[in-house]
Amino acid sequence: MRLLGCVLLSMVLTACWGGKGREEPKMDMQQAGERAEEILDGTVAAIQPPVKWERDNPSQLACDNGLNRPIGATSVYRGRTILTVVSARRRGELLEMVRRYWKQQGFGDFEIDSDSHMPQIRATSADGLVAILDVGDIGNVFLTAGFSCAKDSEMTYPRDTPGVSGSSVETDGLPRKYSAHWSETAPH
Structure with missing residues (x-):
């Protein structure tokens, strides 16, 4: 399921480059990675009470001209996995907290899927950063x-980034940390 999400995100991120009217990139891959890290760090810091988290494997995908020919640009994304168990009852609160933070940071074009089992929120900043x-x-x-x-x-990465050359950090993305607030009940 996580892999499918990554593939879909990559398709969404690269979709704007096909066809007429495409814009030249406004930043390079290093700047894009730093900007993504900045908004992700701010987002997890805005979640209160705090949650435990870890960096996710970064990804990039070459942009093409629609005919599978590289154009000298690459989609770049970074991620965070929340390790704190977030109960179904608290998910709406978490999404709203993140939405408010992103709005304060100038994000717009919000798309909210309020599915009770697997909700999602997506927004875009003025500089083109997509956050999900x-x-x-x-x-x-x-x-x-x-x-x-x-x-x-x-590109360079923060020291504790899994999946990059020289990093010994591994992640499985499973929530295992319990919080009196977010998890509601800890295991016995």
Whole structure:
């Protein structure tokens, strides 16, 4: 399910580059990664009471001209996995808290899926950053932020980023931490 979400996000992020009227990227991959990290760090800090979280594997996908020919730009996204168990009763509160923070940060074009089992919120900032919070089928919560196409460049990552060269951090994305507020009840 998580892989399907990543594939769909990549398709959404690259979709704006096909066809006429495409714009040149406003930033390079390093700047895009830093901007995504900034909004993700701010988002998890805005969740109160605090939740435990970890970085998710970053991803990038080459943008093309619609004929599978690279154009010198790449979609870039970063993610966070919430490790705190968020009960079904608290999911709406979490989504609203994140929506308010993103709105304060200048995001608009909100799309909210209020599905009771797997809700999602998606928003876009003025500079083109797409941010998504989605709840997986077992209640796992993911935050993703990225740009559809950024100019190709070298990229660096925060030290504790899984899935990048030189990192020993591994993640499975399963919520295992309990909170009196978010989880409602801890396991016996």
